[in-house]
Amino acid sequence: MKFGKSWLIILVRGGEMSDESKDEDWEPDEDLILWMRQHCAKIGIGGVWSPDGSGCTYERIDLDTWSLVRMMEHPNAISHHVRFKKLFIAAGLEVEDENPVQYPAPMSFEESERQRLEEKREIALNWRCECHLPLAEFDLEKRIDVFIEEKDVPYNGDTHPVQIWACRIICPSCDKEVNMDPDDYQLLAGNELYMQWRDSEGGIYKAQTRIEVRDLVDSGVMGVALGSKLTGTEEKLPPWMWGTYCIYIPAGLQEKSED
């Protein structure tokens, strides 16, 4: 049995509100314990686990020990931790929870989204290659977007074709090609690098913000509007670049600007 990221909270919480006596009675079932064992084994020492919406962040500090490093100041976070601790122990792991960094519960939806993004970024900075080099230390600008397949997905009682892509980056230490989910790449590299695309000749199309487009037009410089394929060579473009207005930087000019 396999659980997605957001399933976990529902499984652990069972959809109820915080209630201390229920937390004490709660016991994880066999499927959840097995999942926990497998999940924790996949995260390297120094890696973190921050179940979406739980308000708790755990770090793996050695083979069998985890530590609660951050916790939101909210009764639900305390309640989640009581249950996660039982789950860790049932999976044969130890948890230290004496000194988590406490942070205030968000005051608004925007604040909560910002905190979630920050937590996710922290996790992304810990992603590592098989050789243990953090992905954040790769040359993220030299990403190649790879078209994987087109899938028909159900949409409004009909089906709708969706393109699956991967962002490929290469390890500067062991030369391994790492294919990332585009959303994960965006999280790791940031929006500016995500919103540029390299053609087969090494030229870069860099998407412009609305203000940048205004300045381009005012200064009389022409950009390029992108569709689903590159005009002329018919190279496929990744969906997140569709409909953007870009400046084009040929390979030759990029080298000159680095000197």
Ligand SMILES: [Zn+2]
């Ligand atoms: Zn590597």
